[in-house]
Amino acid sequence: MPVFDQDEEVMANLLGNIGLKRNLAKALVYLANVNESVSRNIELGAGLRQPEVSIAMRELRERGWIEEWEQKKEGKGRPLKCYRLSVELCDIIDHLDDSRKRDAQQDEETIATLRSLSRTVGITK
Secondary structure, X not given: OOOOOHHHHHXXXXXXXXXXXXXXXXXXXXXXXXXXXXXXXXXXXXXXXXXXXXXXXXXXXXXXXXXXEEEOOOOOOOOEEEEEEOOOHHHHHHHHHHHHHHHHHXXXXXXXXXXXXXXXXXXXX
């Protein structure tokens, strides 16, 4: 089972810097480096707790970035949840980039509107 190395930590931090939640980023980077994984391996490999993995997987699934299925265990007990990326990591990065650019454009438009309105209502500096 792979465990995060320094480059993967840096990558997760950088994804966090552009707006992805830290646990989401760590789970995403971990899955990008394995073909598929069960929850427990994501916990151990990415250094997350079980509830953090569950929440991250739910959010990644809602975004359409992962596939999830159950694998029956031998003997008794609940089936294991298995995960793999359904979208390439580079495509996810492109999506995040586009989203950040749209947000920046909206912020610029909002600032321009604020400046215009401040002149019309007599607020000056």
